[in-house]
Amino acid sequence: MSSAYARLTHTFLRLSRFGHLSAIAGWDMQTMMPAGGSRARGEALAELSVLRHEILTAPQVGEWLQQAQQEELDDVERADLHEMQRSWQQASLLPASLVEAKALAGSRCEHAWRQQRPANDWQGFAANLQEVVKLSREEAEIRAQANGCSRYDALLDLYEPGMTSAMLDRTFGDLKQWLPDLLQRVVDKQATEQVQRPDGPFPQAAQQQLGLAVMKLLGFDFNAGRLDISAHPFCGGVPEDVRITTRYNEAEFISAMMGVIHETGHARYEQNLPKQWAGRPVALARSTAIHESQSLFFEKQLGRNPAFLSLVQPLAVQLLGDQPALAADNFIALNQRVKPGLIRVDADEVSYPAHVILRYEIERALVAGEIEVEDIPALWQEKMQALLGLDTTGDFRNGCMQDIHWTDGAFGYFPTYTLGAMYAAQLFQALQRALPQVNEMIRQGELQPVFDWLQQNIWQHGSRFSTRQLIENATGEDLNPAHFRKHLEQRYL
Amino acid sequence: MSSAYARLTHTFLRLSRFGHLSAIAGWDMQTMMPAGGSRARGEALAELSVLRHEILTAPQVGEWLQQAQQEELDDVERADLHEMQRSWQQASLLPASLVEAKALAGSRCEHAWRQQRPANDWQGFAANLQEVVKLSREEAEIRAQANGCSRYDALLDLYEPGMTSAMLDRTFGDLKQWLPDLLQRVVDKQATEQVQRPDGPFPQAAQQQLGLAVMKLLGFDFNAGRLDISAHPFCGGVPEDVRITTRYNEAEFISAMMGVIHETGHARYEQNLPKQWAGRPVALARSTAIHESQSLFFEKQLGRNPAFLSLVQPLAVQLLGDQPALAADNFIALNQRVKPGLIRVDADEVSYPAHVILRYEIERALVAGEIEVEDIPALWQEKMQALLGLDTTGDFRNGCMQDIHWTDGAFGYFPTYTLGAMYAAQLFQALQRALPQVNEMIRQGELQPVFDWLQQNIWQHGSRFSTRQLIENATGEDLNPAHFRKHLEQRYL
Numbered sequence: 001m002s003s004a005y006a007r008l009t010h011t012f013l014r015l016s017r018f019g020h021l022s023a024i025a026g027w028d029m030q031t032m033m034p035a036g037g038s039r040a041r042g043e044a045l046a047e048l049s050v051l052r053h054e055i056l057t058a059p060q061v062g063e064w065l066q067q068a069q070q071e072e073l074d075d076v077e078r079a080d081l082h083e084m085q086r087s088w089q090q091a092s093l094l095p096a097s098l099v100e101a102k103a104l105a106g107s108r109c110e111h112a113w114r115q116q117r118p119a120n121d122w123q124g125f126a127a128n129l130q131e132v133v134k135l136s137r138e139e140a141e142i143r144a145q146a147n148g149c150s151r152y153d154a155l156l157d158l159y160e161p162g163m164t165s166a167m168l169d170r171t172f173g174d175l176k177q178w179l180p181d182l183l184q185r186v187v188d189k190q191a192t193e194q195v196q197r198p199d200g201p202f203p204q205a206a207q208q209q210l211g212l213a214v215m216k217l218l219g220f221d222f223n224a225g226r227l228d229i230s231a232h233p234f235c236g237g238v239p240e241d242v243r244i245t246t247r248y249n250e251a252e253f254i255s256a257m258m259g260v261i262h263e264t265g266h267a268r269y270e271q272n273l274p275k276q277w278a279g280r281p282v283a284l285a286r287s288t289a290i291h292e293s294q295s296l297f298f299e300k301q302l303g304r305n306p307a308f309l310s311l312v313q314p315l316a317v318q319l320l321g322d323q324p325a326l327a328a329d330n331f332i333a334l335n336q337r338v339k340p341g342l343i344r345v346d347a348d349e350v351s352y353p354a355h356v357i358l359r360y361e362i363e364r365a366l367v368a369g370e371i372e373v374e375d376i377p378a379l380w381q382e383k384m385q386a387l388l389g390l391d392t393t394g395d396f397r398n399g400c401m402q403d404i405h406w407t408d409g410a411f412g413y414f415p416t417y418t419l420g421a422m423y424a425a426q427l428f429q430a431l432q433r434a435l436p437q438v439n440e441m442i443r444q445g446e447l448q449p450v451f452d453w454l455q456q457n458i459w460q461h462g463s464r465f466s467t468r469q470l471i472e473n474a475t476g477e478d479l480n481p482a483h484f485r486k487h488l489e490q491r492y493l
Numbered sequence: 494m495s496s497a498y499a500r501l502t503h504t505f506l507r508l509s510r511f512g513h514l515s516a517i518a519g520w521d522m523q524t525m526m527p528a529g530g531s532r533a534r535g536e537a538l539a540e541l542s543v544l545r546h547e548i549l550t551a552p553q554v555g556e557w558l559q560q561a562q563q564e565e566l567d568d569v570e571r572a573d574l575h576e577m578q579r580s581w582q583q584a585s586l587l588p589a590s591l592v593e594a595k596a597l598a599g600s601r602c603e604h605a606w607r608q609q610r611p612a613n614d615w616q617g618f619a620a621n622l623q624e625v626v627k628l629s630r631e632e633a634e635i636r637a638q639a640n641g642c643s644r645y646d647a648l649l650d651l652y653e654p655g656m657t658s659a660m661l662d663r664t665f666g667d668l669k670q671w672l673p674d675l676l677q678r679v680v681d682k683q684a685t686e687q688v689q690r691p692d693g694p695f696p697q698a699a700q701q702q703l704g705l706a707v708m709k710l711l712g713f714d715f716n717a718g719r720l721d722i723s724a725h726p727f728c729g730g731v732p733e734d735v736r737i738t739t740r741y742n743e744a745e746f747i748s749a750m751m752g753v754i755h756e757t758g759h760a761r762y763e764q765n766l767p768k769q770w771a772g773r774p775v776a777l778a779r780s781t782a783i784h785e786s787q788s789l790f791f792e793k794q795l796g797r798n799p800a801f802l803s804l805v806q807p808l809a810v811q812l813l814g815d816q817p818a819l820a821a822d823n824f825i826a827l828n829q830r831v832k833p834g835l836i837r838v839d840a841d842e843v844s845y846p847a848h849v850i851l852r853y854e855i856e857r858a859l860v861a862g863e864i865e866v867e868d869i870p871a872l873w874q875e876k877m878q879a880l881l882g883l884d885t886t887g888d889f890r891n892g893c894m895q896d897i898h899w900t901d902g903a904f905g906y907f908p909t910y911t912l913g914a915m916y917a918a919q920l921f922q923a924l925q926r927a928l929p930q931v932n933e934m935i936r937q938g939e940l941q942p943v944f945d946w947l948q949q950n951i952w953q954h955g956s957r958f959s960t961r962q963l964i965e966n967a968t969g970e971d972l973n974p975a976h977f978r979k980h981l982e983q984r985y986l
Contacts, residue, residue, distance in 0.1 A: 020537035021514050028517055032525075036717035037734030040771075044513035051544075224529035241530030278533075 004067035005077060008084055011061060013279040018052050020238045027236040027243045031228045053099075056091045076282055079464045083281035090158065093146055094139060102135040106408030113407045122377065122396040129406065130373045133366060136409040140367050152367045155412035159288040160419060162466050165364055167479070168415055171422070172357045174481045180387055182485070183350050186338045186492040195333045198325035201250040210253065210319045211246060211260035214312060218264045218298060219451050221271050233259040235266035235295070239278065242267040253320060254334065257312075258299055265298025266291055268451070272459035283462045288413065290467055292420025293427065294458065300349050300421065301428040302450070304491070306332045307443040338492060340388040342398040349421065350488055354387035356418040359403075363411045376400050422479060423471060425487040427457070430475035497560035498570060501577055504554060506772040511545050513731045520729040520736045524721045549584045569775055572957045576774035583651065586639055587632060595628040599901030606900045615870065615889040622899065623866045626859060629902040633860050645860045648905035652781040653912060655959050658857055660972070661908055664915070665850045667974045673880055675978070676843050679831045679985040688826045691818035694743040703746065703812045704739060704753040707805060711757045711791060712944050714764050726752040728759035728788070732771065735760040746813060747828065750805075751792055758791025759784055761944070765952035776955045781906065783960055785913025786920065787951065793842050793914065794921040795943070797984070799825045800936040831985060833881040835891040842914065843981055847880035849911040852896075856904045869893050915972060916964060918980040920951070923968035 022045060029041050055061075065088060068081050109128035116125045136155070143154035153164050211227055225242035237243035244263035246256045269285060277283035285291050302308045313331040320326065325334070338348045344355035362379050365371045371379065380400040384390045392399035405413050431453050432438050441449060457474035465473065472478055515538060522534050548554075558581060561574050602621035609618045629648070636647035646657045704720055718735035730736035737756035739749045762778060770776035778784050795801045806824040813819065818827070831841045837848040855872050858864045864872065873893040877883045885892040898906050924946050925931055934942060950967035958966065965971055 014540055017537040017540040020533060021518050021541060024521055024534075025514050025517050028521060032719065033734060034716050034719060036714070037731070040513060040731060040733040041517075044510040047507055047510040048514060221529070223527050226525065226527060238530070238533060240533040241526060 003071050004064040005071050005073060008064050008068060011055060012084060012281055015052055015055055016279045018048060022048050023236055023238050030230040031245060053091055056088060061088055076464060080280050080282035083463050087281060093142055098138055102139060102409060105131040105135055110407035117397050117401045120397040125401055126373050132409045133373055136411055137367060152364045155367060159413050159416050161287055162468055168360060171481050172360060175353050176357060178485060179353060182488060186350055190338055196325040196330050199323060200252060202253040202320050204248040204250060206319050207248050207253050207256050210257055210316060213315045214260055215264050217311060220264050220267055224271050225267055233263055235263045239270045239273045242270045258303060261303040262295045262299040265295035269294040269459055272455055274460055274462045277462060282464055286463050286470060287467050289416040289419040292416050293423035296420045297424040297427055301424050304335050307439040309335055310443055311445055340390060342390060342392060343402060350492060351388060353418045356414050358383040358387060359414040367411050422481055422484040426475050426480060426483040429483045496564050497557040498564050498566060501557050501561060504548060505577060505774055508545055508548055509772045511541060515541050516729055516731050523723040524738060546584055549581060554581055569957060573773050573775035576956050580774060586635055591631055595632060595902060598624045598628055603900035610890050610894045613890040618894055619866050625902045626866055629904055630860060645857045648860060652906050652909050654780055655961055664974050665853060668846050669850060671978060672846060675981060679843055683831055689818040689823050692816060693745060695746040695813050697741040697743060699812050700741050700746050700749050703750060703808060706808045707753055708757050710804060713757050713760055717764050718760055726756055728756045732763045732766045735763045751796060754796040755788045755792040758788035762787040762952055765948055767953055767955045770955060775957055779956050779963060780960050782909040782912040785909050786916035789913045790917040790920055794917050797828050800932040802828055803936055804938055833883060835883060835885060836895060843985060844881060846911045849907050851876040851880060852907040860904050915974055915977040919968050919973060919976040922976045
């Protein structure tokens, strides 16, 4: 008779294998599948989701989880059991009718949004969004009662376990104190600088070569992953076979290159998760925010760091052809331009947090029932004005309708972007304390010590520790926005 | 309370959706996956196979099949039920221990063969093959008792339902009467012809463009499929999203082009299976031999037909550059060269059946227990001499070790190649009777009537009829090798 924990391990291994197929078929859908395959693929993936949900929520899984609590387990097994419990609880809490209604409302809202956004049709969008908000509040209420926390915190916990809105209020409150002023000073400073724009076109094949060269520099394991093209860049696949994507615009090469660097950060985390526990929940990435901290460590701490850019610049010249705008100093300046704008995904790292704070404040109030969907545009306008000094009146398309996240009720997700950026800055500064010459080493092309440090402090631990413990072990303290401020001031002032 | 047939339909729909994911992940494995993903992918696919087997052989499926026999069903539903019954019986007959032992022995034999073949190591290979043969005989015995037929016929039925060795003996016996003589006459005739070889290299990108252009000509639906590269060309995916592959050798372009034409034949059959029954067994392709008849109809009846080649020749000139060897007459002659050789996959359509007959005679005797593994080389030598006039003594690598099929016990598969070629010739001649001007139409680029005829007579029927009924409905008679003989004589003499 095997132990309850052994039975759970077997069940979660099956789930992980089915998750593998779901990840690959999902990647294929975004990169390879012709449009005509869409309906059959959607049905096949939905059938697999139903199966995975059934396996996870089968009655004996709940019993085994209880029994396993009494079994003798080592630290890793206990962390593994904790993650199993989390998955099971998250999947079991909601009645099937709510899961189905939410999926339906979300897919209806998202589908219509694809037409409504270009048409700037706020009224049409708001009607669908109301239903999504209503169901998300129901979900949040059920999760809140089970977790003994607020509605919004219950949703936040899905993306960053342990994070609370009290902590976010403190942290984002701190950012709001100094960020608008810092942004203004950076913009004023850059107004006096001459930066030359590179002349395109930059053929897709050459940009792809540059992306591959940068991935190589960043230690991507091509025996366990690949680079492809999709409408929206992402990192998919499985740790043994990580699929990253970018998109190319032949008029300029920086967004594709930075997209590749960002996704390579996600990829290296995945590729270096603990192999000895493969197939167990404890071997998975810690959280959305920690994942984002790795991609932003690569994109911002390394990717826009002059020491690293000095390694990329000769590759760009070699693969894209020489021109004055690709000269070393201009190449760095190009990658460090700061300019407040309406669109989050196009934002530089100084103005980005403002986009996130604004969304956080709105979605928290929305989930709590303090505001309704019709209040969003006025709040958006007010906060854009206060944080970025921009007017979005009547421009819903480039205002509160710009993101996909709310369309299917992913409330609680946005904060992870800025948490990730702050963790990344805090991690890089801990690395600098451990290796004071790190920028000099990077400039020499010695990147391995950087990867070794990340491997040692983040990657190898999977979900063994809580986010808080992981960050404290790595940096000696809990999340502290002072490091992010220091990073921005040092780089941009 | 829904009917037993309705429950079966639901079960088989689930199986079809899981089959979709298996097909796409399998395609990915051959075309996209980096080597490091292989183990995890293998485990994920095996987990899905186990699940599909469990769903198919669950006790209630057997009960529903019995109950559904008594229910009121229309003709299509009855054909559907028949296919369900077949799948269920095939999956349920063997004890799990035999399935596992056979999979293990097959994968061990195939794996070792990849090294043993280049090393010409017959002794090493024979030791593994003995185990595969032993287990295949056990499988055949169980299936034979259930079907009330001979061992070999029970295996043959897995690939071509309804086909028997008595029918094959008759058909192949007929071929053996006239094929060696016909082959000699063709070789003698061609000995006096001057054919110029094209000068390469032919860049992969240009060959790919040619492949895509020919697929377009052949009506491939690019909204429901794509062309990629793999070590061995195949047609995979699902009817809504058919994935075909080829491989490129820059020294010559004809094999890749003919590979694409062959796989496009498979693809158009898949893409035009009856959509109104999608997800039901009756909507699937009839059999391996009928599938092969469609790919060979495209590759041989169309692809090496002068009328069709006259459409391809200007595309080749346009995409590969002009040269004397691509002039119209030489282009046709190039695609019709006949030369007996040791290797089946490189064989022209006149000598190909000899390769199949030889393998059929050996594997039938092997499964029946009339010969043992150690008898194979001498028989191979004797039959190669008799049928193709070639000596293979001591050359196991290019003799009885050349194919992958026997390594994992796919006995009964080889005959479907030549059955397919004969069906293709018989179908084309029926088409010619219906449309006497068909070659002239093809030469003018009017291919739609050809596709319409195949759609009408083969594609739209899925598995509604038995192979025999399907061929009789389409051509007015059962399989008749006279049409194949007529085709070869008309084209090559």
